Amino acid sequence: MSATPLLSTVQQQALLEENEQLREEIKELKRLIFGSKRERFVPQVNTAQLSLELISSSSEPAVVVKQTISYERAVKQIAKKAIRGGFPTHLPRIDVILQPKEDVSGMRKIGEEITEELDLKPASLFVRRYIRPRYVSKEETFHIAVLPARPIEKGMPGAGLLSQIIADKFVSHLPFYRQAQRYEQLGMKIPASSLDGWFEGACALLEPLYQALRLHILASTYLQADETPIAVLDKQKKGDTHQGYHWVYYSPEERLVLFEYQPGRGKDGPAKLLKNYKGYLQTDGYVAYDQFETREDIVLVGCMAHARRYFEHALDNDKARAEKVLLWIQQLYAVEREAREKNLSTADRYLLRQQKARPVMDLLGEWLVAEHSKVLPKSAIGKAIYYLVARYNKIYLYLEDGRLEIDNNPVENAIRPVALGRKNYLFAGSHAGAQRAAIVYSLLGSCKLQGINAHDYLQDVLQRLPNQPINQLKELLPSFWKKINSSPQLQI
Structure with a gap:
């Protein structure tokens, strides 16, 4: 019988490298499934090995000695934000006067105690009616006021509703069918298909602003x-x-983002x-x-x-x-x-x-x-x-x-809203829909970077865009809009 030929050195090395690669792939899979997702590196100290070294370094019994060790360490102080009695001044106040049960007539008021609580009035739909009286002159000519420009020509939604629909989907990550359920609870049945159509119309209005953002970002040097x-x-x-x-x-440098x-x-x-x-x-x-x-x-x-x-x-x-x-x-x-x-x-x-x-x-x-x-x-x-x-x-x-x-x-970090959106609405309905999402992600992502309230920004911009001159679109970009507008936000 002939002996089985041994592997060559090259073959052995190849097998060793393949074995090492497979081991690393298994470790990586375990890390992805069971490991920590943080990237911060903290050096590990092998206390068991350290104790063995200390034990073996001397044959004499250890003597326990108490020591006081002091050191200074820089600690970042996180200021605790007071909530009770410390609500932001920009929030509206509703005063409720509570008088004692006793008859206070003839008494002298010496002060008052004020207790504040934070409350919420649920969102509500309303109908804005434009009433335009018609007049006729002695010369039999008719006169009527011009209807203001609207975000969607001859469309039902106003700028506030459109901005809420967009912010709910791309900030709160609520798909249209969930929004439709909520509006039905508010007393108005709006099909998800209608919300989608309104969103498409709003994106058509935002398209020129998106192009202005594109040109502005590409003009930077970093x-x-x-x-x-x-x-x-x-x-x-x-x-x-x-x-x-x-x-x-x-x-x-500009703190603006383009998708x-x-x-x-x-x-x-x-x-x-x-x-x-x-x-x-x-x-x-x-x-x-x-x-x-x-x-x-x-x-x-x-x-x-x-x-x-x-x-x-x-x-x-x-x-x-x-x-x-x-x-x-x-x-x-x-x-x-x-x-x-x-x-x-x-x-x-x-x-x-x-x-x-x-x-x-x-x-x-x-x-x-x-x-x-x-x-x-x-x-x-x-x-x-x-x-x-x-x-x-x-x-x-x-x-x-x-x-x-x-x-x-x-x-x-600017990409994270896309990942959150994928978990909720799963996919874009078309290639054109994916680009419409890019328009909104660009504007709302830039708002986030600028510290701007997304709903306030969209409502104002959607209201002004129909009449905004094309050569003045830059004024509506988040970084420029912020300079002339303020959107204070409560942070808890």
């Missing part, structure tokens, strides 16, 4: 970009939905939108953005948060290496936190980074050069190191300009 999926009903796919994408562009729907995740969408853009573009590592590396008028900036996630996932694979990098990254974010707490200008933030962040980034770069050849490329720590090596220079750029952020998290 954008962050990301994309998120959205399921879309497609007539060509019966019984199934199409996977579309909302591409999101955020201007940190644009594309049927796919290819590079054509951002290539078309950013055709004439010039400036910094901060993204994650998705390959669709690599096309801008050849553009001399666009500078790609990397995202440290994405690199950090790779090392956080690699803790179970190579704890020593992963912790070392995560501690460095933690120091970098401590610098950013200091800049925010001190409310530094872009110039001062640049100087702070040069002093405290650049040395850490340089140490990280030297370590990556030394370690990247010592790990398996397909292992979790190998993927983390190779990911950061490939994007190190792009991430390093945030040190060169105080305007730039260390990561892409602000644009990811």
